[in-house]
Amino acid sequence: MTLSIDGLTLLIYSALALTVLAPLVLIGLWFKDRNKDTLW
Amino acid sequence: MSSPVADAVLAPATGAMILAAFSLLWVWLGWWFGRRAKGLDGYMLAGRKVGLALGTATAMATWVTSNTTMAAPQLALQMGIWGMVGYSLGSVGLLLFAPLARRIRALMPGGYTSGDFVRLRYGKTAWRVFLGISLFYGLGWLVSLGMAGGVLIHALTGIDYRIGMSVILGICVLYTLLGGLRAVIGTDFIQTLIILFGLVLLAFLVLDRVGVADMHQAVLAERPQLLNLLFPAAIMFLFNNLLFGIGEIFHSNVWWSRAFAFREGVGFKAYALAGIFWTPVPIVAGFLALSVPALGLNVPAGDMVGPLVAAELLGAGGAALVFVLVFAALASSLDSLLAATSDLVLQDIYRGHLRPRASQAELAKAARLVVLGLGVLTWLLCLPRLTTLAELLYFTGAFVASTIWPIAAGLYWRRVNPTGATLAMLLGTGAGLAGYFLIGFYVAALISAAVSMTVLLLTTWLAPRDFAWRQLAAGQEVA
Numbered sequence: 001m002t003l004s005i006d007g008l009t010l011l012i013y014s015a016l017a018l019t020v021l022a023p024l025v026l027i028g029l030w031f032k033d034r035n036k037d038t039l040w
Numbered sequence: 041m042s043s044p045v046a047d048a049v050l051a052p053a054t055g056a057m058i059l060a061a062f063s064l065l066w067v068w069l070g071w072w073f074g075r076r077a078k079g080l081d082g083y084m085l086a087g088r089k090v091g092l093a094l095g096t097a098t099a100m101a102t103w104v105t106s107n108t109t110m111a112a113p114q115l116a117l118q119m120g121i122w123g124m125v126g127y128s129l130g131s132v133g134l135l136l137f138a139p140l141a142r143r144i145r146a147l148m149p150g151g152y153t154s155g156d157f158v159r160l161r162y163g164k165t166a167w168r169v170f171l172g173i174s175l176f177y178g179l180g181w182l183v184s185l186g187m188a189g190g191v192l193i194h195a196l197t198g199i200d201y202r203i204g205m206s207v208i209l210g211i212c213v214l215y216t217l218l219g220g221l222r223a224v225i226g227t228d229f230i231q232t233l234i235i236l237f238g239l240v241l242l243a244f245l246v247l248d249r250v251g252v253a254d255m256h257q258a259v260l261a262e263r264p265q266l267l268n269l270l271f272p273a274a275i276m277f278l279f280n281n282l283l284f285g286i287g288e289i290f291h292s293n294v295w296w297s298r299a300f301a302f303r304e305g306v307g308f309k310a311y312a313l314a315g316i317f318w319t320p321v322p323i324v325a326g327f328l329a330l331s332v333p334a335l336g337l338n339v340p341a342g343d344m345v346g347p348l349v350a351a352e353l354l355g356a357g358g359a360a361l362v363f364v365l366v367f368a369a370l371a372s373s374l375d376s377l378l379a380a381t382s383d384l385v386l387q388d389i390y391r392g393h394l395r396p397r398a399s400q401a402e403l404a405k406a407a408r409l410v411v412l413g414l415g416v417l418t419w420l421l422c423l424p425r426l427t428t429l430a431e432l433l434y435f436t437g438a439f440v441a442s443t444i445w446p447i448a449a450g451l452y453w454r455r456v457n458p459t460g461a462t463l464a465m466l467l468g469t470g471a472g473l474a475g476y477f478l479i480g481f482y483v484a485a486l487i488s489a490a491v492s493m494t495v496l497l498l499t500t501w502l503a504p505r506d507f508a509w510r511q512l513a514a515g516q517e518v519a
Binding site: 001002003005008009011012014015016018019020021022023025026027029030032033036 | 089091092093094096097100121125128229232233236237239240243244247252253255256260264267268269270303313316317319320321323324327330
Protein backbone atom coordinates (compact mmCIF):
# COMPACT_ATOMS: atom_id res chain seq x y z
CA MET A 1 0.00 0.00 0.00
CA THR A 2 1.71 3.16 -1.23
CA LEU A 3 1.09 6.73 -0.15
CA SER A 4 -0.32 8.64 -3.11
CA ILE A 5 0.94 11.99 -4.31
CA ASP A 6 -2.21 13.62 -2.91
CA GLY A 7 -1.60 12.01 0.48
CA LEU A 8 2.01 13.20 0.51
CA THR A 9 0.98 16.72 -0.54
CA LEU A 10 -1.66 16.86 2.19
CA LEU A 11 0.79 15.60 4.84
CA ILE A 12 3.55 18.04 3.91
CA TYR A 13 1.39 21.13 3.43
CA SER A 14 -0.68 20.60 6.58
CA ALA A 15 2.52 20.09 8.61
CA LEU A 16 4.02 23.19 7.04
CA ALA A 17 0.90 25.27 7.66
CA LEU A 18 0.96 24.34 11.35
CA THR A 19 4.68 25.13 11.55
CA VAL A 20 4.08 28.57 9.99
CA LEU A 21 1.20 29.19 12.37
CA ALA A 22 3.16 28.22 15.52
CA PRO A 23 5.57 31.21 15.72
CA LEU A 24 2.76 33.61 14.78
CA VAL A 25 0.60 32.30 17.62
CA LEU A 26 3.54 32.40 20.04
CA ILE A 27 4.36 36.02 19.15
CA GLY A 28 0.66 36.95 19.37
CA LEU A 29 0.31 35.31 22.78
CA TRP A 30 3.45 37.01 24.00
CA PHE A 31 2.17 40.37 22.81
CA LYS A 32 -1.14 39.81 24.60
CA ASP A 33 0.62 38.59 27.74
CA ARG A 34 3.62 40.92 27.76
CA ASN A 35 2.51 42.97 30.75
CA LYS A 36 1.78 39.90 32.85
CA ASP A 37 4.92 37.88 32.02
CA THR A 38 7.36 38.65 34.79
CA LEU A 39 10.40 37.60 32.76
CA TRP A 40 10.54 40.74 30.61
CA MET B 41 37.36 19.30 -5.74
CA SER B 42 34.13 20.06 -3.87
CA SER B 43 31.92 17.27 -2.62
CA PRO B 44 28.36 17.49 -1.23
CA VAL B 45 29.66 16.75 2.28
CA ALA B 46 32.38 19.41 2.00
CA ASP B 47 29.75 21.96 0.89
CA ALA B 48 27.59 21.10 3.89
CA VAL B 49 30.47 21.81 6.26
CA LEU B 50 31.28 25.40 7.21
CA ALA B 51 34.86 26.60 7.38
CA PRO B 52 36.03 26.25 11.02
CA ALA B 53 36.62 30.02 11.22
CA THR B 54 33.03 30.79 10.07
CA GLY B 55 31.70 28.10 12.42
CA ALA B 56 33.69 29.55 15.32
CA MET B 57 32.36 33.06 14.58
CA ILE B 58 28.72 31.88 14.58
CA LEU B 59 29.37 29.82 17.71
CA ALA B 60 30.92 32.81 19.48
CA ALA B 61 28.19 35.25 18.41
CA PHE B 62 25.33 32.99 19.53
CA SER B 63 27.15 32.00 22.72
CA LEU B 64 27.43 35.68 23.68
CA LEU B 65 23.78 36.22 22.77
CA TRP B 66 22.54 33.32 24.94
CA VAL B 67 24.69 34.28 27.93
CA TRP B 68 23.62 37.94 27.72
CA LEU B 69 19.94 36.98 27.33
CA GLY B 70 20.27 34.49 30.20
CA TRP B 71 21.68 37.21 32.46
CA TRP B 72 19.03 39.70 31.29
CA PHE B 73 16.10 37.35 31.83
CA GLY B 74 17.43 36.21 35.19
CA ARG B 75 18.41 39.60 36.57
CA ARG B 76 15.17 40.01 38.52
CA ALA B 77 15.08 36.47 39.97
CA LYS B 78 14.44 36.72 43.70
CA GLY B 79 14.89 33.90 46.21
CA LEU B 80 14.75 30.17 45.67
CA ASP B 81 11.35 30.21 43.90
CA GLY B 82 12.57 32.92 41.55
CA TYR B 83 15.68 30.96 40.65
CA MET B 84 14.27 27.40 40.52
CA LEU B 85 10.74 28.11 39.28
CA ALA B 86 10.86 31.57 37.64
CA GLY B 87 8.66 32.95 40.43
CA ARG B 88 5.80 30.52 39.50
CA LYS B 89 4.36 33.18 37.18
CA VAL B 90 5.28 32.04 33.66
CA GLY B 91 2.60 32.96 31.11
CA LEU B 92 1.13 31.09 28.15
CA ALA B 93 3.47 32.30 25.37
CA LEU B 94 6.66 31.55 27.25
CA GLY B 95 5.16 28.37 28.74
CA THR B 96 4.20 26.97 25.34
CA ALA B 97 7.55 27.92 23.80
CA THR B 98 9.62 26.36 26.56
CA ALA B 99 7.72 23.06 26.38
CA MET B 100 8.14 23.01 22.60
CA ALA B 101 11.80 24.03 22.54
CA THR B 102 12.78 21.51 25.19
CA TRP B 103 11.12 18.69 23.25
CA VAL B 104 12.73 19.82 19.97
CA THR B 105 16.22 18.41 20.51
CA SER B 106 19.09 18.10 18.07
CA ASN B 107 17.61 14.65 17.40
CA THR B 108 14.34 16.14 16.14
CA THR B 109 16.13 18.31 13.61
CA MET B 110 18.90 15.88 12.62
CA ALA B 111 17.49 12.39 13.22
CA ALA B 112 14.01 13.02 11.78
CA PRO B 113 15.38 13.33 8.21
CA GLN B 114 17.54 10.25 8.86
CA LEU B 115 14.47 8.29 10.01
CA ALA B 116 12.51 9.46 6.98
CA LEU B 117 15.30 8.17 4.78
CA GLN B 118 15.39 4.81 6.61
CA MET B 119 11.74 4.21 7.48
CA GLY B 120 9.95 6.55 5.10
CA ILE B 121 6.61 8.11 5.90
CA TRP B 122 6.13 6.15 9.14
CA GLY B 123 9.59 7.19 10.32
CA MET B 124 8.66 10.87 10.38
CA VAL B 125 5.03 10.36 11.40
CA GLY B 126 6.19 7.99 14.17
CA TYR B 127 8.64 10.61 15.37
CA SER B 128 5.94 13.25 15.36
CA LEU B 129 3.86 11.08 17.72
CA GLY B 130 6.37 12.13 20.38
CA SER B 131 3.90 15.00 20.79
CA VAL B 132 1.35 12.63 22.39
CA GLY B 133 3.41 12.77 25.60
CA LEU B 134 3.06 16.57 25.68
CA LEU B 135 -0.67 16.41 24.93
CA LEU B 136 -1.33 13.79 27.62
CA PHE B 137 0.72 15.75 30.14
CA ALA B 138 -1.57 18.79 29.69
CA PRO B 139 -4.30 17.59 32.10
CA LEU B 140 -1.63 16.23 34.44
CA ALA B 141 0.05 19.67 34.58
CA ARG B 142 -3.24 21.25 35.64
CA ARG B 143 -3.76 18.57 38.31
CA ILE B 144 -0.17 18.88 39.58
CA ARG B 145 -0.51 22.67 40.00
CA ALA B 146 -3.86 22.24 41.78
CA LEU B 147 -2.71 19.48 44.15
CA MET B 148 0.75 20.90 44.90
CA PRO B 149 0.76 24.68 44.42
CA GLY B 150 4.00 24.97 46.42
CA GLY B 151 5.77 21.87 45.06
CA TYR B 152 9.27 21.89 43.57
CA THR B 153 9.98 18.55 41.89
CA SER B 154 8.45 15.30 40.63
CA GLY B 155 10.35 13.69 43.52
CA ASP B 156 8.24 15.75 45.98
CA PHE B 157 5.11 14.17 44.56
CA VAL B 158 6.39 10.57 44.72
CA ARG B 159 7.67 11.05 48.30
CA LEU B 160 4.39 12.51 49.54
CA ARG B 161 2.15 10.17 47.55
CA TYR B 162 4.01 6.87 48.00
CA GLY B 163 6.57 7.29 50.81
CA LYS B 164 10.33 7.06 51.01
CA THR B 165 11.00 3.65 49.43
CA ALA B 166 9.11 4.48 46.24
CA TRP B 167 10.73 7.95 46.29
CA ARG B 168 14.25 6.46 46.33
CA VAL B 169 13.45 3.99 43.54
CA PHE B 170 11.96 6.85 41.52
CA LEU B 171 14.98 9.09 42.17
CA GLY B 172 17.29 6.31 40.95
CA ILE B 173 15.31 6.04 37.70
CA SER B 174 14.91 9.77 37.21
CA LEU B 175 18.51 10.75 37.94
CA PHE B 176 19.84 7.94 35.75
CA TYR B 177 17.63 9.12 32.90
CA GLY B 178 18.44 12.80 33.49
CA LEU B 179 22.17 12.23 33.48
CA GLY B 180 21.91 9.89 30.48
CA TRP B 181 20.01 12.54 28.49
CA LEU B 182 22.42 15.28 29.58
CA VAL B 183 25.46 13.25 28.52
CA SER B 184 23.87 12.26 25.20
CA LEU B 185 22.99 15.93 24.48
CA GLY B 186 26.48 17.13 25.44
CA MET B 187 28.03 14.50 23.18
CA ALA B 188 25.57 15.28 20.38
CA GLY B 189 26.64 18.93 20.68
CA GLY B 190 30.30 18.08 20.22
CA VAL B 191 29.65 15.60 17.41
CA LEU B 192 27.30 17.91 15.48
CA ILE B 193 29.50 20.99 15.83
CA HIS B 194 32.39 18.89 14.54
CA ALA B 195 30.31 17.48 11.65
CA LEU B 196 28.95 20.90 10.64
CA THR B 197 32.04 23.06 11.09
CA GLY B 198 35.07 20.81 11.52
CA ILE B 199 35.70 22.28 15.01
CA ASP B 200 37.27 19.69 17.33
CA TYR B 201 34.76 17.53 19.27
CA ARG B 202 36.14 18.49 22.69
CA ILE B 203 36.07 22.21 21.95
CA GLY B 204 32.52 22.13 20.51
CA MET B 205 31.19 20.00 23.37
CA SER B 206 32.89 22.19 26.00
CA VAL B 207 31.55 25.40 24.44
CA ILE B 208 27.92 24.30 24.19
CA LEU B 209 27.95 22.78 27.67
CA GLY B 210 29.83 25.75 29.15
CA ILE B 211 27.42 28.28 27.61
CA CYS B 212 24.34 26.45 28.91
CA VAL B 213 25.87 26.06 32.39
CA LEU B 214 26.81 29.74 32.45
CA TYR B 215 23.45 31.20 31.56
CA THR B 216 21.52 28.70 33.69
CA LEU B 217 23.85 29.62 36.56
CA LEU B 218 23.23 33.33 35.98
CA GLY B 219 19.47 33.26 35.62
CA GLY B 220 18.08 29.86 36.69
CA LEU B 221 14.76 28.80 35.15
CA ARG B 222 13.97 32.39 34.08
CA ALA B 223 17.05 32.34 31.84
CA VAL B 224 16.14 28.90 30.51
CA ILE B 225 12.52 29.83 29.70
CA GLY B 226 13.39 33.24 28.23
CA THR B 227 16.07 31.85 25.90
CA ASP B 228 13.77 28.94 24.99
CA PHE B 229 11.27 31.45 23.55
CA ILE B 230 13.86 32.98 21.22
CA GLN B 231 15.29 29.55 20.35
CA THR B 232 11.81 28.22 19.44
CA LEU B 233 11.32 31.09 16.99
CA ILE B 234 14.74 30.49 15.40
CA ILE B 235 14.06 26.75 15.01
CA LEU B 236 10.58 27.26 13.52
CA PHE B 237 11.55 30.07 11.11
CA GLY B 238 14.66 28.12 10.00
CA LEU B 239 12.68 24.95 9.32
CA VAL B 240 9.96 26.81 7.41
CA LEU B 241 12.57 28.55 5.25
CA LEU B 242 14.27 25.24 4.40
CA ALA B 243 10.94 23.55 3.68
CA PHE B 244 9.81 26.33 1.32
CA LEU B 245 13.11 26.15 -0.54
CA VAL B 246 12.74 22.40 -1.02
CA LEU B 247 9.15 22.76 -2.24
CA ASP B 248 10.14 25.60 -4.58
CA ARG B 249 13.13 23.77 -6.00
CA VAL B 250 11.86 20.18 -6.09
CA GLY B 251 8.10 20.19 -5.57
CA VAL B 252 5.96 17.37 -4.17
CA ALA B 253 5.23 15.78 -7.58
CA ASP B 254 8.91 15.36 -8.53
CA MET B 255 9.74 14.26 -5.00
CA HIS B 256 7.01 11.60 -5.04
CA GLN B 257 8.01 10.38 -8.50
CA ALA B 258 11.75 10.12 -7.65
CA VAL B 259 11.11 8.34 -4.33
CA LEU B 260 8.70 5.94 -6.01
CA ALA B 261 11.28 5.12 -8.70
CA GLU B 262 14.35 4.80 -6.44
CA ARG B 263 13.12 3.94 -2.92
CA PRO B 264 9.45 2.86 -3.12
CA GLN B 265 9.55 1.29 0.37
CA LEU B 266 9.73 4.82 1.86
CA LEU B 267 6.16 5.45 0.71
CA ASN B 268 4.94 2.03 1.86
CA LEU B 269 2.22 2.43 4.47
CA LEU B 270 2.65 -1.16 5.68
CA PHE B 271 6.35 -1.01 6.59
CA PRO B 272 6.48 -3.38 9.66
CA ALA B 273 9.73 -2.15 11.29
CA ALA B 274 8.53 1.44 11.01
CA ILE B 275 5.15 0.65 12.60
CA MET B 276 6.89 -1.06 15.58
CA PHE B 277 9.17 1.96 15.93
CA LEU B 278 6.08 4.16 16.01
CA PHE B 279 4.53 2.42 19.05
CA ASN B 280 7.77 2.15 21.01
CA ASN B 281 8.55 5.81 20.36
CA LEU B 282 5.08 6.76 21.55
CA LEU B 283 5.44 4.97 24.90
CA PHE B 284 9.04 6.05 25.39
CA GLY B 285 8.00 9.67 24.89
CA ILE B 286 5.09 9.40 27.34
CA GLY B 287 7.39 7.78 29.94
CA GLU B 288 10.00 10.48 29.49
CA ILE B 289 7.53 13.32 29.92
CA PHE B 290 5.36 11.87 32.71
CA HIS B 291 8.20 11.22 35.14
CA SER B 292 10.86 13.80 34.29
CA ASN B 293 11.32 16.86 36.43
CA VAL B 294 11.91 18.85 33.24
CA TRP B 295 8.13 18.83 32.70
CA TRP B 296 7.08 18.83 36.36
CA SER B 297 9.19 21.89 37.18
CA ARG B 298 7.41 23.74 34.36
CA ALA B 299 4.01 22.65 35.72
CA PHE B 300 5.03 24.26 39.03
CA ALA B 301 6.50 27.33 37.33
CA PHE B 302 3.52 28.19 35.09
CA ARG B 303 0.99 30.73 36.32
CA GLU B 304 -2.29 29.28 37.55
CA GLY B 305 -4.48 28.22 34.62
CA VAL B 306 -1.57 28.14 32.14
CA GLY B 307 -0.30 24.52 32.46
CA PHE B 308 -3.05 22.74 30.51
CA LYS B 309 -3.15 25.25 27.66
CA ALA B 310 0.65 25.53 27.39
CA TYR B 311 1.24 21.76 27.14
CA ALA B 312 -1.73 21.23 24.79
CA LEU B 313 -0.57 24.01 22.45
CA ALA B 314 3.04 22.82 22.63
CA GLY B 315 1.87 19.31 21.69
CA ILE B 316 -0.16 20.59 18.73
CA PHE B 317 2.66 22.80 17.43
CA TRP B 318 5.38 20.20 18.04
CA THR B 319 3.56 17.50 15.99
CA PRO B 320 4.47 18.86 12.53
CA VAL B 321 8.13 19.66 13.37
CA PRO B 322 9.54 16.15 12.71
CA ILE B 323 7.46 15.94 9.52
CA VAL B 324 8.74 19.29 8.22
CA ALA B 325 12.32 18.35 9.19
CA GLY B 326 11.86 14.79 7.93
CA PHE B 327 10.37 15.43 4.49
CA LEU B 328 13.57 17.26 3.50
CA ALA B 329 15.05 13.76 3.24
CA LEU B 330 12.45 12.73 0.67
CA SER B 331 13.93 15.31 -1.70
CA VAL B 332 17.25 13.41 -1.72
CA PRO B 333 16.40 11.12 -4.71
CA ALA B 334 14.99 14.06 -6.74
CA LEU B 335 18.04 16.22 -5.99
CA GLY B 336 20.30 13.30 -6.91
CA LEU B 337 22.26 13.66 -3.67
CA ASN B 338 24.63 11.01 -2.40
CA VAL B 339 24.18 10.74 1.38
CA PRO B 340 27.18 9.12 3.05
CA ALA B 341 25.86 9.49 6.64
CA GLY B 342 22.15 9.41 7.50
CA ASP B 343 22.28 12.19 10.08
CA MET B 344 23.85 14.58 7.53
CA VAL B 345 20.72 14.59 5.33
CA GLY B 346 19.46 17.95 6.66
CA PRO B 347 22.78 19.82 6.21
CA LEU B 348 23.33 18.22 2.78
CA VAL B 349 19.93 19.28 1.45
CA ALA B 350 20.35 22.80 2.92
CA ALA B 351 23.82 23.18 1.37
CA GLU B 352 22.58 21.92 -1.99
CA LEU B 353 19.79 24.53 -2.03
CA LEU B 354 21.47 27.47 -0.29
CA GLY B 355 25.22 26.83 -0.49
CA ALA B 356 27.28 28.01 2.50
CA GLY B 357 24.29 30.05 3.74
CA GLY B 358 22.30 26.81 4.05
CA ALA B 359 25.06 25.18 6.08
CA ALA B 360 25.14 28.23 8.37
CA LEU B 361 21.34 28.17 8.76
CA VAL B 362 21.36 24.49 9.76
CA PHE B 363 24.18 25.16 12.22
CA VAL B 364 22.28 28.00 13.93
CA LEU B 365 19.12 25.89 14.01
CA VAL B 366 20.90 22.88 15.52
CA PHE B 367 22.71 25.09 18.05
CA ALA B 368 19.34 26.55 19.17
CA ALA B 369 17.77 23.07 19.37
CA LEU B 370 20.68 21.74 21.43
CA ALA B 371 20.87 24.68 23.82
CA SER B 372 17.10 24.79 24.43
CA SER B 373 17.07 21.16 25.60
CA LEU B 374 20.41 21.14 27.40
CA ASP B 375 19.60 24.18 29.56
CA SER B 376 16.17 22.80 30.54
CA LEU B 377 17.58 19.45 31.50
CA LEU B 378 20.42 21.03 33.43
CA ALA B 379 18.04 23.22 35.44
CA ALA B 380 15.49 20.46 36.11
CA THR B 381 18.05 17.80 37.08
CA SER B 382 19.77 20.31 39.35
CA ASP B 383 16.42 21.01 41.04
CA LEU B 384 15.97 17.27 41.61
CA VAL B 385 19.46 16.94 43.11
CA LEU B 386 18.96 20.04 45.27
CA GLN B 387 15.45 19.31 46.55
CA ASP B 388 15.46 15.52 46.75
CA ILE B 389 19.09 14.68 47.49
CA TYR B 390 20.59 17.74 49.22
CA ARG B 391 17.50 18.92 51.07
CA GLY B 392 15.68 15.59 51.20
CA HIS B 393 18.56 13.45 52.37
CA LEU B 394 21.44 15.63 53.56
CA ARG B 395 20.23 19.01 54.89
CA PRO B 396 16.50 18.82 55.71
CA ARG B 397 16.65 22.02 57.77
CA ALA B 398 18.55 24.10 55.24
CA SER B 399 17.36 27.71 55.03
CA GLN B 400 16.07 29.27 51.79
CA ALA B 401 19.26 31.33 51.53
CA GLU B 402 21.43 28.22 51.92
CA LEU B 403 19.37 26.38 49.31
CA ALA B 404 19.60 29.30 46.87
CA LYS B 405 23.40 29.22 47.19
CA ALA B 406 23.49 25.42 46.92
CA ALA B 407 21.28 25.58 43.79
CA ARG B 408 24.03 27.40 41.88
CA LEU B 409 26.71 25.00 43.12
CA VAL B 410 24.58 22.03 42.03
CA VAL B 411 24.16 23.49 38.49
CA LEU B 412 27.92 23.98 38.29
CA GLY B 413 28.70 20.51 39.71
CA LEU B 414 26.28 18.81 37.35
CA GLY B 415 27.78 20.70 34.42
CA VAL B 416 31.29 19.59 35.38
CA LEU B 417 30.16 15.96 35.85
CA THR B 418 28.44 15.97 32.44
CA TRP B 419 31.55 17.49 30.84
CA LEU B 420 33.77 14.79 32.37
CA LEU B 421 31.44 12.02 31.14
CA CYS B 422 31.29 13.57 27.65
CA LEU B 423 35.04 13.99 27.36
CA PRO B 424 35.97 10.42 26.30
CA ARG B 425 33.25 10.44 23.56
CA LEU B 426 32.09 6.93 24.33
CA THR B 427 29.68 6.07 21.55
CA THR B 428 28.00 3.49 23.76
CA LEU B 429 26.79 6.33 25.97
CA ALA B 430 24.89 7.78 23.04
CA GLU B 431 22.84 4.60 23.01
CA LEU B 432 22.09 5.04 26.70
CA LEU B 433 18.86 6.83 25.86
CA TYR B 434 17.37 3.77 24.17
CA PHE B 435 18.35 1.80 27.26
CA THR B 436 16.55 4.23 29.59
CA GLY B 437 13.25 3.45 27.79
CA ALA B 438 12.89 0.41 30.06
CA PHE B 439 13.32 2.62 33.13
CA VAL B 440 11.13 5.59 32.27
CA ALA B 441 8.19 3.61 30.86
CA SER B 442 7.83 1.85 34.24
CA THR B 443 6.93 5.20 35.85
CA ILE B 444 4.01 6.06 33.51
CA TRP B 445 1.34 4.24 35.53
CA PRO B 446 2.59 5.02 39.06
CA ILE B 447 2.64 8.72 38.12
CA ALA B 448 -0.66 8.91 36.21
CA ALA B 449 -2.58 6.64 38.60
CA GLY B 450 -0.98 8.34 41.59
CA LEU B 451 -2.34 11.70 40.47
CA TYR B 452 -5.92 10.56 39.90
CA TRP B 453 -6.58 7.30 41.75
CA ARG B 454 -6.78 7.41 45.55
CA ARG B 455 -6.59 3.65 46.00
CA VAL B 456 -3.13 2.95 44.58
CA ASN B 457 -0.85 1.74 47.38
CA PRO B 458 2.84 2.61 47.88
CA THR B 459 4.10 -1.00 47.72
CA GLY B 460 2.25 -1.54 44.44
CA ALA B 461 3.77 1.63 42.95
CA THR B 462 7.29 0.63 44.05
CA LEU B 463 6.89 -2.91 42.69
CA ALA B 464 5.43 -1.55 39.44
CA MET B 465 8.55 0.57 38.88
CA LEU B 466 10.99 -2.21 39.89
CA LEU B 467 9.32 -5.10 38.02
CA GLY B 468 8.46 -2.94 35.00
CA THR B 469 12.10 -1.83 34.70
CA GLY B 470 13.34 -5.43 35.15
CA ALA B 471 11.00 -6.81 32.50
CA GLY B 472 11.78 -3.92 30.14
CA LEU B 473 15.51 -4.57 30.49
CA ALA B 474 14.97 -8.29 29.84
CA GLY B 475 13.06 -7.34 26.66
CA TYR B 476 15.84 -4.93 25.66
CA PHE B 477 18.54 -7.61 25.90
CA LEU B 478 16.52 -10.66 24.73
CA ILE B 479 14.45 -9.08 21.94
CA GLY B 480 15.58 -5.57 21.01
CA PHE B 481 15.49 -1.87 21.95
CA TYR B 482 12.15 -1.39 20.20
CA VAL B 483 10.22 -3.43 22.79
CA ALA B 484 11.89 -2.22 26.03
CA ALA B 485 9.45 0.64 26.73
CA LEU B 486 6.46 -1.41 25.57
CA ILE B 487 7.16 -4.36 27.92
CA SER B 488 8.13 -2.12 30.82
CA ALA B 489 4.88 -0.11 30.60
CA ALA B 490 2.76 -3.28 30.23
CA VAL B 491 4.30 -5.04 33.26
CA SER B 492 4.20 -1.89 35.36
CA MET B 493 0.49 -1.41 34.56
CA THR B 494 -0.34 -5.05 35.36
CA VAL B 495 1.48 -4.91 38.71
CA LEU B 496 -0.16 -1.61 39.65
CA LEU B 497 -3.69 -2.81 38.81
CA LEU B 498 -3.19 -6.14 40.55
CA THR B 499 -1.74 -4.69 43.75
CA THR B 500 -4.41 -1.98 43.92
CA TRP B 501 -7.13 -4.59 43.47
CA LEU B 502 -5.59 -6.85 46.15
CA ALA B 503 -4.76 -4.13 48.69
CA PRO B 504 -6.55 -0.84 47.99
CA ARG B 505 -5.59 2.13 50.16
CA ASP B 506 -7.26 5.46 50.73
CA PHE B 507 -5.14 8.53 50.16
CA ALA B 508 -6.13 12.05 51.21
CA TRP B 509 -5.14 14.45 48.40
CA ARG B 510 -4.66 17.29 50.89
CA GLN B 511 -1.55 15.48 52.19
CA LEU B 512 0.21 16.56 48.99
CA ALA B 513 -0.31 20.28 49.60
CA ALA B 514 0.31 19.97 53.35
CA GLY B 515 3.61 18.12 53.11
CA GLN B 516 5.35 19.77 50.18
CA GLU B 517 7.46 22.16 52.25
CA VAL B 518 8.80 19.45 54.54
CA ALA B 519 11.45 17.13 53.17
